[in-house]
Amino acid sequence: MTTLVEIQNLHFSYGDRPILSELTMVFPRNKVVAIMGGSGSGKTTILRLIGGLIAPNSGQIRLEGHPIATQRSAALYQQRRKMGMLFQHGALFTDLTVFENVAFPLREHTNLPETLLHDLVMMKLEAVGLRNAAGLTPSEISGGMARRVALARAVALDPQLIMYDEPFAGLDPISMGVTANLIRQLNDALGSTSILVSHDVHESFAIADYVYFLSQGRVVAEGTPAEMAISDHPYVAQFVNARADGPVPFHYPGKTLAQDLGLSGGAQ
Amino acid sequence: MTVFLTSLGAVVRTWLAELGLAFRTLFAIMMSGLGLWRRPRLITDQIHFIGNYSLVIILVSGLFVGFVLGYQGYYTLNRYGSEQALGLLVALSLTRELGPVVTALLFAGRAGTSLTAEIGLMKAGEQLDAMEMMAVNPLQRVLAPRFIAGIIAMPILAALFTAMGVFGGYLVGVQLIGVDEGAFWSQMQGGVDVWEDIGNGVIKSIVFGFAATFIALYQGFQAKPTPEGVARATTRTVVLSSLIVLWLDFVLTALMFK
Numbered sequence: 199m200t201t202l203v204e205i206q207n208l209h210f211s212y213g214d215r216p217i218l219s220e221l222t223m224v225f226p227r228n229k230v231v232a233i234m235g236g237s238g239s240g241k242t243t244i245l246r247l248i249g250g251l252i253a254p255n256s257g258q259i260r261l262e263g264h265p266i267a268t269q270r271s272a273a274l275y276q277q278r279r280k281m282g283m284l285f286q287h288g289a290l291f292t293d294l295t296v297f298e299n300v301a302f303p304l305r306e307h308t309n310l311p312e313t314l315l316h317d318l319v320m321m322k323l324e325a326v327g328l329r330n331a332a333g334l335t336p337s338e339i340s341g342g343m344a345r346r347v348a349l350a351r352a353v354a355l356d357p358q359l360i361m362y363d364e365p366f367a368g369l370d371p372i373s374m375g376v377t378a379n380l381i382r383q384l385n386d387a388l389g390s391t392s393i394l395v396s397h398d399v400h401e402s403f404a405i406a407d408y409v410y411f412l413s414q415g416r417v418v419a420e421g422t423p424a425e426m427a428i429s430d431h432p433y434v435a436q437f438v439n440a441r442a443d444g445p446v447p448f449h450y451p452g453k454t455l456a457q458d459l460g461l462s463g464g465a466q
Numbered sequence: 467m468t469v470f471l472t473s474l475g476a477v478v479r480t481w482l483a484e485l486g487l488a489f490r491t492l493f494a495i496m497m498s499g500l501g502l503w504r505r506p507r508l509i510t511d512q513i514h515f516i517g518n519y520s521l522v523i524i525l526v527s528g529l530f531v532g533f534v535l536g537y538q539g540y541y542t543l544n545r546y547g548s549e550q551a552l553g554l555l556v557a558l559s560l561t562r563e564l565g566p567v568v569t570a571l572l573f574a575g576r577a578g579t580s581l582t583a584e585i586g587l588m589k590a591g592e593q594l595d596a597m598e599m600m601a602v603n604p605l606q607r608v609l610a611p612r613f614i615a616g617i618i619a620m621p622i623l624a625a626l627f628t629a630m631g632v633f634g635g636y637l638v639g640v641q642l643i644g645v646d647e648g649a650f651w652s653q654m655q656g657g658v659d660v661w662e663d664i665g666n667g668v669i670k671s672i673v674f675g676f677a678a679t680f681i682a683l684y685q686g687f688q689a690k691p692t693p694e695g696v697a698r699a700t701t702r703t704v705v706l707s708s709l710i711v712l713w714l715d716f717v718l719t720a721l722m723f724k
Contacts, residue, residue, distance in 0.1 A: 246595075278600070289592035292593070355600075
């Protein structure tokens with residue numbers, strides 16, 4: 199089993215605020231790997247780093263053994279031809295129809311005749327069940343549909359790597375199940391590799407081959423979904439069982455309540 | 467004193483860094499624009515859009531500015547008994563000064579704000595990031611065509627503004643007040659120089675198009691991806707473009723003055 203993406207000892211910070219530290223991850227080919235963690239744990243940042251939208255402070259990310267190239271370089275655009283990314287809110291081009299959104303990467307990167315392009319786009323839309331929505335604009339479709347259109351657009355050029363940023367956030371249970379199935383089916387049908395960033399335990403565990411748990415920018419646990427479901431790691435247990443308090447405190451860290459109310463010597 | 471110097475230094479440094487970033491972005495847009503010769507459609511579409519944004523406001527404003535020039539010019543010239551020169555006064559004011567400047571100010575308010583808001587909202591909606599991830603450079607696909615289109619559209623809009631202004635001056639001066647029609651047109655024809663007056667006006671409007679479009683695009687591109695960020699960027703576009711257009715106008719007029 200070969201590796202498609204590899205992250206080694208990566209550090210990243212926004213100014214003085216560290217986001218990710220000592221991060222080491224492996225994404226094998228043809229697998230669906232989930233990165234899970236609470237909001238603000240740095241999950242999405244990992245996808246942006248792999249995509250080369252931001253650069254790490256230290257450490258390395260490799261795609262097929264080659265480091266991710268520097269921003270705006272021709273080499274990076276070459277590497278991105280092998281990636282597709284689904285943004286949290288779809289990021290559809292609001293001035294284009296559903297059809298033109300999916301056609302966009304094809305028009306930009308190929309010189310296909312219009313009839314062939316039409317058929318390709320229709321096949322991608324068929325795969326996400328939205329062939330009949332081709333003529334609508336992004337403002338006329340629901341959030342879940344927008345996500346599926348974005349998915350069709352992300353896989354328009356049959357990428358080797360598909361990255362999903364919170365694909366389940368804000369979806370109703372039916373759309374959630376539909377999206378989860380799509381992610382797994384597309385991964386297997388295209389023979390690609392998927393990285394799934396999510397905090398939705400149920401859906402992610404159902405389709406992932408391997409799971410990384412992230413807390414405060416560090417990997418705190420990893421394993422197959424089955425292993426994680428019965429893990430006794432305190433963070434994983436809190437997360438999987440959705441407990442209100444545990445290693446992740448309910449209260450934002452800082453002064454104590456007594457200090458804020460001026461009841462102890464802490465406040466002047 | 468030290469505190470004052472430190473904060474002054476910080477302000478100057480931030481300002482220089484901002485200026486450096488702006489020029490780097492400008493350079494990047496111009497370089498990526500070179501690759502557009504293979505896709506002229508991207509540029510012509512934008513000329514169509516940007517031109518259409520501002521067309522009505524430019525035509526109407528031109529007409530009214532012409533009306534006012536007719537009245538005010540007649541008021542002054544009449545004192546010296548030289549109201550026959552009204553056509554010349556209207557034409558020179560418009561081609562040398564009012565055409566390029568007022569067009570640029572209106573352009574900044576109409577097309578410039580649209581561009582800033584459009585780019586800012588594309589950024590807020592992660593559309594620019596999505597484009598990056600599709601291996602498409604947004605500088606080349608989104609910013610460069612708009613930049614080139616703005617530079618091309620501005621002189622055309624200024625010419626239309628000037629033409630409407632001359633027409634407005636004619637309506638008021640000749641039709642309403644009764645200045646001699648022959649004198650109005652022949653003085654204008656004899657007194658306006660193609661290179662000195664019209665040429666310099668065109669150069670001005672190209673420079674203004676460059677500045678106003680770039681400011682609009684840059685503000686959108688650097689906007690904080692939030693509603694307040696886009697709102698602030700849009701305001702800055704109008705304020706900055708207006709000030710820079712007026713400042714550039716002074717510099718160019720001084721350089722062209724003989």
